[in-house]
Amino acid sequence: xxxxxxxxxxxxxxxxxxxPSKSPPPLQHPVPQHPIPDFGTAVHQTTPSPGLQQHxxxxxxxxxxxxxxxxxxxxxxxxxxxxxxxxxxxxxxxxxxxxPQHPSQQQPxxxxxxxxxxxxxxxxxxxxxxxxxxAQGSAYVEKNFNxxxxxxxxxxxxxxxxxxxISKLRLLVFPWRNSSxxxxxxxxxxxxxxxxxxxxxxxxxxxxxxxxxxVVTYVLLCxxxxxxxxxxxxxxxxxxxxxxxxxxxxxxxxxxLGCYFLSIxxxxxxxxxxxxxGYKFVGIIVTDVVKxxxxxxYVSWFIFVYxxxxxxxxxxxxxxxxxxxxxxxxxxxxxxxxKRRLWFLLTIAAxxxxxxxxxxx
Numbered sequence: 001x002x003x004x005x006x007x008x009x010x011x012x013x014x015x016x017x018x019x020p021s022k023s024p025p026p027l028q029h030p031v032p033q034h035p036i037p038d039f040g041t042a043v044h045q046t047t048p049s050p051g052l053q054q055h056x057x058x059x060x061x062x063x064x065x066x067x068x069x070x071x072x073x074x075x076x077x078x079x080x081x082x083x084x085x086x087x088x089x090x091x092x093x094x095x096x097x098x099x100p101q102h103p104s105q106q107q108p109x110x111x112x113x114x115x116x117x118x119x120x121x122x123x124x125x126x127x128x129x130x131x132x133x134x135a136q137g138s139a140y141v142e143k144n145f146n147x148x149x150x151x152x153x154x155x156x157x158x159x160x161x162x163x164x165x166i167s168k169l170r171l172l173v174f175p176w177r178n179s180s181x182x183x184x185x186x187x188x189x190x191x192x193x194x195x196x197x198x199x200x201x202x203x204x205x206x207x208x209x210x211x212x213x214x215v216v217t218y219v220l221l222c223x224x225x226x227x228x229x230x231x232x233x234x235x236x237x238x239x240x241x242x243x244x245x246x247x248x249x250x251x252x253x254x255x256x257l258g259c260y261f262l263s264i265x266x267x268x269x270x271x272x273x274x275x276x277x278g279y280k281f282v283g284i285i286v287t288d289v290v291k292x293x294x295x296x297x298y299v300s301w302f303i304f305v306y307x308x309x310x311x312x313x314x315x316x317x318x319x320x321x322x323x324x325x326x327x328x329x330x331x332x333x334x335x336x337x338x339k340r341r342l343w344f345l346l347t348i349a350a351x352x353x354x355x356x357x358x359x360x361x
Contacts, residue, residue, distance in 0.1 A: 153269065153271065154208075154271070156198055157199070157206070157207050157208040157209070157271055157275065158207065158208055158209050159198035159199060159200050159207075160199045160200055160207050160209045160210075161200045164199055164200055164203065164207075165209065165210060167203050168199075168203060168207070168210055169210070169282065171203060171314070172279055172282045172283070172310065172311070172314060173282075173286070173307075173310060174310070175310050175313050175314040175317070176313065178203075178204075178317075180204070181204055181317040181318060181320070182204065182321075183196050183197075183202060183204050183205055183321070184196065184197040184201065184202040184204070184205070185197070204318070206271075206272050206275030206276055206318070207275055208271065208274065208275055208278070210278070210279065210282065211274065211275055211277075211278025211279060211281065212278070214278060214279070214281035214282050214284075214285060215241075215244050215278065215281055217281075217285055218240065218244065218281050218284055218285055218288070218359070219237055219240045219241055219244070221285065221288045221289070221292070222236060222237070222240040223236060223237055223240075224292070225288065225291075225292065228292075243359065244281070244359065247355050247358070247359065248274060248277045248278060251273070251277045251348075251351070251355070252270065252273050252274065252277065254348075254351075255273055255348065258344045258348075259322075259323075262337070262340055262341055262344060263337070264322075264323060264325075264341060265325065266322070267322075268321075268322045272322070276315060276318060276319055279311060279314065279315075280311045280352055280355060280356055280359075281359075282307075282311075283307030283308060283310060283311045283356060284307075284356055284359055284360055286303060286307050287300065287303050287304045287307055287356075287360055288360065290303045304356070304357070304360065305353075307356070308352060308353035308356050308357075309353075311352045311353075311356070312349035312350065312352045312353060313349070315348060315349050315352060316345060316346075316349045319345065319348065320345070323341050323342075323344060323345040323348075324338065324341055324342065324345065
């Protein structure tokens with residue numbers, strides 16, 4: 001390429017090409033050894049500024065020889081290739097072919113059934129019909145459940161705290177230590193009675209948390225006892241649950257019939273009776289735990305009699321406002337009626353030990 005073996009810094013002498021001369025030979029522009037890449041239409045369409053165009057045409061070496069300067073984009077290739085890697089590719093108008101999209105990609109989230117493979121319109125219609133039927137069924141069940149069960153009243157019986165549960169369990173085990181058995185009344189701003197305070201605020205208020213937990217614990221203890229004796233069967237849990245519910249239901253029926261025949265105005269709630277009759281399972285659990293820990297003979301019988309008396313005394317004092325209303329309530333609380341009601345209350349308390357003996361064994 002160059003007269004002296006390709007050295008760009010070659011200095012021409014006064015005698016070149018075999019003949020003396022006083023002027024330098026004509027300039028010869030070198031031919032690029034590598035092909036110039038095509039930068040696409042984006043580079044060819046851009047028109048550089050006049051100053052930049054003149055500057056980019058030629059560059060001078062150290063000897064003053066002009067050389068064709070490579071495009072500015074090629075000199076800055078390391079930076080530009082990182083920013084625009086697509087500029088080094090030749091543009092082809094037929095290179096891009098749009099790919100068809102899947103229906104789930106075209107409308108993501110619009111049709112839930114197609115995501116699970118229900119592309120059939122009949123299947124989608126069936127799923128919509130099943131969803132509407134389930135919604136109507138749940139609304140019907142909720143409506144009828146609220147009609148038979150008063151949810152605000154049910155929440156009242158589960159409005160408990162940790163301190164209340166501990167105090168109530170202590171009261172069930174040592175009932176004679178309590179001095180006041182009257183329930184606290186909740187009044188409005190005008191002084192009218194709005195009901196009784198929740199269990200969280202009154203230790204004498206009946207609750208459903210302790211009875212429900214006591215029944216569940218009793219059923220588990222029945223299964224544990226049967227397992228220790230190598231005679232466990234899943235049916236025993238069902239028998240324990242059904243027996244417990246049947247005993248409590250029988251007590252409620254007996255109380256309601258007694259109030260009806262004795263002309264006792266029953267102003268309490270049915271949930272109050274469920275709570276009071278469910279407290280006996282606390283005494284049953286204490287007796288079962290003592291028997292499991294090895295207490296046999298006189299020890300287990302002593303614990304059973306003690307817990308039975310505690311539950312009976314607790315019901316005598318707690319259910320007094322239900323069976324024996326105040327004397328100012330009406331003429332039905334005179335001595336003859338009061339004596340019958342008192343015997344009725346004593347029978348309710350005495351039956352607790354009988355029920356406990358039946359459930360323990």
